[in-house]
Amino acid sequence: MIEIMIYLSSGLFLGWSLGANDAANIFGTAVGSRMVKFSTAALIMTIFVILGAVVSGAGASHTLGALGQVGTLPAAFVVAFSAAVAVSWMTKLSLPVSTSHSIVGGIIGWNLYSGFATDLDVLREIVGAWIFSPILSGFFAVILYFIFKKRLNKAKIHLLHLDFYTRWGLLIVGAFGAYSLGANNIANVMGVFTGIMEIPNYDLGFLTFTGAQQLFLLGGIAISVGVVTYSKRVMLTVGSNIMDISPIGAFIVVLASSTTLFVFASSTLKDFLIMLNLPSLPLVPVSSSQAVVGAVLGLGLAKGGRNINFKLLGKIGVGWILTPITAALISFILLFFMQNVFIRSVI
């Protein structure tokens, strides 16, 4: 049991850093400008991240499993650990970083080490989703901007009421954002473990939790711990930097990026689209930071294209390429050590 917990610890650490970093994408502006109290934001994040992870976490996890099914617990430990190291390193270089990119890098590192062929179709699907997610998020932001602009001009809402709505709106989209983050990104935290660990279902009588869901619950708690212990700092420093926009703008950005994360995580939505014979999106863990940047850029374009930060775009590009490569490299090297120094089977 203790050994299992040690192996899981790297995933939990990744979850912690995910919570610490990505909570600012959802509540950064609201908390940074003191529109929402941090304690309120943390409570909402905690509840909805766990809900999203447990209820809708399976879809994106499945895709990671298809990319490369890491065979043993020690290997899973190394893959998650490499991803966590890559994330910490990139964060230190202040590049917008994603646990999604790093875990995929880690898995590919394992594939390379173990000699399993990486399923190129799945990889293509994942990389495609990474490219497409900020674009989709920007697109949502543009649409939302025009809808809200028209509505607000027509509705003539009293300023005080509008502020009241905006605050509640930020709380509600924050809850949705936390849910989507949990649903989409829990795969990064626990995805490599779900295929290996055999956990019996837990029956509550009216509800049954699968083994994977129990792991997702654990990962969700790790994310929450990250939110509660460390995200305030990120929100107060980074949060207000990313989004120097109005409260309603923040509402739009959070809604657009959360919707993006949601469509890449919800198997219900995917099944529904397939049922209607509409094109559906693959369930892939994407980056919430990049979805946010996409939405901010979309909003900027909709407002007339000024204030677009091309330097930021360049930084995203660098982080985008560097993260998975770094994670893959670290993973490859550490797997070698795990196999030959610690004598643990990794294949």
Next chain:
Amino acid sequence: MPHILFGRSKELEIEIKEYLDLVNQGSLTFKRDLSRYIKKNFELFEESLTDIKEIENNADEHQKDIKYKLYKYMLIPESRADVLGIIEEIDTITDLAKEVIYEISIEKPFIPEELENEFLELVENSTEAVDMLVKVVRAFFEEISQVNDYVNKVHFFEHQADKNEERLKRKIFSEQFEKIDIAHKLQLRYFIEEIAALSDQAESVSEDVSVAAIKRRI
């Protein structure tokens, strides 16, 4: 809109509305009092002297209440600071109006008959600028897209008041009024500037509101 939902912000909304009504009343009273004085209707002028003081006191009370409520209730911090700044700045207009009326009552400056119409016009334009400012502020709260239209009107009336001010001063210090001694001229100049200051202040507040309105854009 249901009161249960907004509760406290509804209270604040009413308070701000009443406050703006008082600013409007202040400007109307200022205009009425000055017209009476300029037309040498001194008895009536003195009779209603306290009106403007009452309005000013009442406005001060409202202003304090609004400040308190703005900080107590749920409002977006940035707009809270803007609203507070605007409310405080408008208050100086009502204060100024009261001050001018009282100083006139104390000093009783003599306004030559030839200047009466020009003085009336200055008062008219200056108070018109204040009335437009009240509309600017109402629009800021209720229909933000209208703010700029009213800001332009404030600019217009302020500009008119400026012209009146200059014309009056030039006249007073011209040969036409050689008979008036310099102390009297300076006193008239002082009151002309004070009356015109109302429109200057209105313009300055309207610009603040205009900036606050830009910040409110999505």
